[in-house]
Amino acid sequence: MVLLQASTEALNYTWILMVSFLIFFMHAGFAMLEAGQVRSKNVANQLTKNLLTWSIGVTVFFLIGSGVASVVGGADWAAAYMASGLGWIDWLYGAVFAMTAATIVSGAVAGRAKLRAYVTYTILLAAVIYPVVIGFTWSASETGFVEIVTGYAFADFAGGMIVHGMGGIAGLTAAAILGPRMGRFNEDGSANVIPGHSMTFAVLGTLVLAFGWYGFNVGTSAIYGGDGTFMAEQLGRVAMTTTISMAMGAIAAGAVAWFQTGKVDTLYVANGLLAGLVGITAIPHTTAWWGAFVVGILSGAQLPIVFKFVETKLNIDDVCAVFPVHGSAGVLGTLLYPFVAAPGVVSNVGGAFIAQAFGVFVIGGWTLTATAVIWYALKAMGEARVTPEHEQEGLDVSEHGVETYPEFGSGDSVVADGGIMTEDIEATRGSKDD
Template sequence: MDPLLLQVGVSEVASAVNFTWILVVSFLIFFMHAGFAMLEAGQVRSKNVANQLTKNLLTWSVGVMAFFLIGAGISSLVGGGGFAWTAGADPGSWASSWLYGAVFAMTAATIVSGAVAGRAKLRAYVTYTFLLAAIIYPVVTGITWSGAYFSQYLGTTFQDFAGGMIVHGMGGIAGLTAAYVLGPRIDRYNSDGSVNVIPGHSLTFAVLGTLILAFGWYGFNVGTAAIFTSGESGMLFNGAVLGRVALTTTLAMAMGAIGAGTVALAKTGKVDTLYVANGLLAGLVGITAIPNVASWWGAIVVGALAGAQLPIVFGFVEKTLKIDDVCAVFPVHGSAGVLGTLAYPFVAAGGFAGVNAVITQVAGVLVITVWTVITTGLVFGVLKALGQARVSETHEREGLDIAEHGVESYPEFSLGDDATMTDGG
């Protein structure tokens, strides 16, 4: 027999393929930060671009340190495995477990920055990011992926494959909560309650960000499936799951864009570019909890609904709730994530998943929502009470780039006559 088999056997090679796959998809998911940065920068005014970019850079930098020093340990602690400090873990796990977890955690964190754009103080945002990465998000993964508490109490596992609720839903709900506590940008609403639209400064950057995110999302969803799974009698090739995730992710993405574009066309007679882009993302969010179990037609339905709800929910948040969710993070990540998570029992490839599955999904969504709203509200509420949540009105009107960062994002380009007229923030 080949003596090499003594060193690496077939199962070791299969494990290494899994490990390599995790590395590649972790890089892809990391790259989503470029997507978020561009998507959000494109959707804010030119006077707040540098602020948005800085927040994205610091979300990753501060968040990843918090998750290394504290967050990953909290997740295992809440999950029942004790506080497993990353620094003391097996070096191999630093990639396959820690980095892989960190890129998901930072996705949740960065979503919030889009909601609070244009008026949150940098220090307030960074404080929240630290707490999100250290505690708020790890508790969510602790009770779900790490702890599976719902299966203990309800008999069925909470189905959230890649974080449709745990990452995106949580981030979108946190963003909405933070935007509510902060209040809207100056001049976003008139005294009679009517709404002023404050368009972002660059659709090109916004769409670039969308496509970078979609690219990274293949890592996010397909990369959550292992190449080989460990069964009782050895390792099994996971091709059927990988193929299903690749298909359902693609179909839901496509239908999200079509759904949002169609609703926009029906409402306004025009195919709003930003709705199409954000609809594509909402379709992706919608399927993220269930890409491994959804039927192909279920992916189409969930994607279409996730896209179609976007213009409607955005209008509801803007006009009825009067919350200034600048980058539409709630309709894109929040409501779309909830929708897909709750849809699971009805669109499963194996047929209706049963009443217990419905209850488990609802329970999971409720618990994560309540935890996120309370903790996020508390953090921003305290910061607000301390006068540390928002920049001053002068700084908001001047733009956060000058006030917080001392830079202009586009020092050479002159602004149009009405560039400073639409809003004060």
Template sequence: MAQESEKTPDTIGDLVLGLNTVWMLLAAMLVFFMQPGFALVEAGFTRVKSTANILMKNLVDFTLGSLLYWFIGFGLMFGVGSFVGMPHFFDLSFLDSELPIEGFLIFQTVFCATAATIVSGAMAERTKFSMYLVYTIFISVLIYPVSGHWTWGGGWLMNGEEGSFMMNLFGTTFHDFAGSTIVHSVGGWIALVGAAIVGPRIGKYGKDGKSRAIPGHNLTLACLGVFILWFGWFGFNPGSQLAAAGEGDRIAISHVFLTTNLSACAGGFMALVMSWFKYGKPSLSLTLNGVLAGLVGITAGCDLVAPEGAVAIGAISGVMMILAVDFIDKVLKIDDPVGASAVHGVCGFLGTVMTGLFATEEGLFYGGGFNFLSAQLFGALVVGAWAAGMGYIIFKGLDKIHGLRVSPRVEEEGLDVYEHGESAYN
């Protein structure tokens, strides 16, 4: 009996570790399944003649990005260092983790791929495939790992030690539970800059400067893609707990499931209402993007906000997405076929900042004062500036060196045949 009682704690510990590992890997599978979701949304919102090109870009984001992130990006993100981690080149033994390191690498890889794939839709139908490959390299080995190191990798934005920069400045640290800023706004701001540099599609703006609608070829695909993304988000947000049990300072994943879903529903419904009021018809495409806006908005604070706060964040994100789409299209004259800049950039930023308002312990609306809100605003601005600045340097450099854009003939006839020698539809 004594021997059995001595083994019990180890047995329980092994069971908990096994359960947490299985949950982490299951969540990684769900986030991986978001890749076909992005592919279908982007394909559905763009024209038929460049569908194979869109699908290929989403495929390459994951295949090439996974290899590069394993090779160097993971070490830069989680290695020891002040600004960026020490590269370890294939060697995973540097990181001390309770969970299996290979599983943690896979989980982080699918997040990196999500940040990368956001850009493909915003620059769709006119960007050279070869130049997109170069961009994938940069975001997988530099842009995402560096901002990820500042935050999830133990860097200065989330360093809560006494005497650290954020603690000295705000008395608290930046908080992004699952990546409204770290994943979505990084991809969104790069998408905005890339779309601006590559220029609008032929025929998007008339001689009078007015925007012309270029409808996507298949809203059925787009709707299916959004449902897949919504499903995958239940791995994206709850999976970021990296544990199935809510013990110690861990929030129960059931709470994160609830806040994630409520925000998505509120975002979709408010986008429906806003589009109906603004354009006279309830728009399916804008409602779909409203769901995504709600999901992006809640991702930073899904662990800290109450269900009512999640509904508020989703509703505000859904409305602001439509206003942002209009502003980017009609005022900035930037052609973003799928609305990626508004959904991921704007709503990722807003969701992160709104966490400083609605967090039940430190949020301004719950008596927490301005410190946490200021830390959220500061972190979102810093990461956004890093992503947009690096995106500008990379895309501007590629445009000068080799040219980002295909020729007018290729664009008008479609990238599928000219870039890939095949069509998505025969």
């Protein structure tokens, strides 16, 4: 019996390590997705932010954030995370989720935020903002805050609201305070499209994220339960609902874009796929097979609609659409929990919905308030945004002293977004044309 228990624990913790590595690899997806959606003159800046989000954020979460989460949740931080190797595995598993929430924000403020402002916010998110959220939910030693208030537990299996909804709301708040990129909106409030420099990078990043998402959702389920039972039912359900919702998100977003414009927008399809994943992330273990279709369709369909609302009505420049992909999709999926659950899962639909709604309100309200305080403070100090000259020049040069595509050189003829054709290249092209 002791040997069986030890073997089960060893297998489960090996599984946790594997899925932690898989979730970490999602940062490659975020890097490609965001780099593809920004202008070529800002690519190095976006990649640097992704690298520093992980490097600085995970260190801060180790030194401060995990402790804050434990204190808020009423647990013993030293006993939970610092007493043994197993505790450190648990910490790493929590850290990869935390850094996913942090890196979402970088896409919303792309192209105009100072690097030190973004790093400052990342430090505070990893140290306080996100740890308080999980202290109220996942890290609670006994009854969670939502259950204490409403009498019903808050359901968020893999972070649909706790990670993605929180990150999307934080990104939208920061983008609103920072203001839009130069030329994004006209004086009458109408929007100008500033296309990203590489659709290829954006789609590649989408597929890398989708691959890593199985670590997010399926990885949250243990292989064996505490009694040694193989968790086949839960593992299978999570894998199925995650895949179906992902697929329907892409289809629905593409269909709505086609209905709006007569064209199937590639970027909407890609982001719709991610929105479908976000929508199901809170509830993949309880959702019926047909519910996965509902969640995916609604999550994907809302993406073009919410993005247009944010753009044309709120005049917020959310560069990588982080709010409709992560924010509103995360909220939607979390609220759908009692309505799409498999038979027998939810005993009181009304009570469960109240708990979900209250959880969304608490997480969203805390995230919005804390984020606003930080970015308004940075703005008041003149540290939030780069100068107009640096923004026009590009953050790659002004913030890092590099050019992502140096072969564009300098001259008079533009050959790509942010790139310039040199006289030598013009001469070479002219000789070939002759």
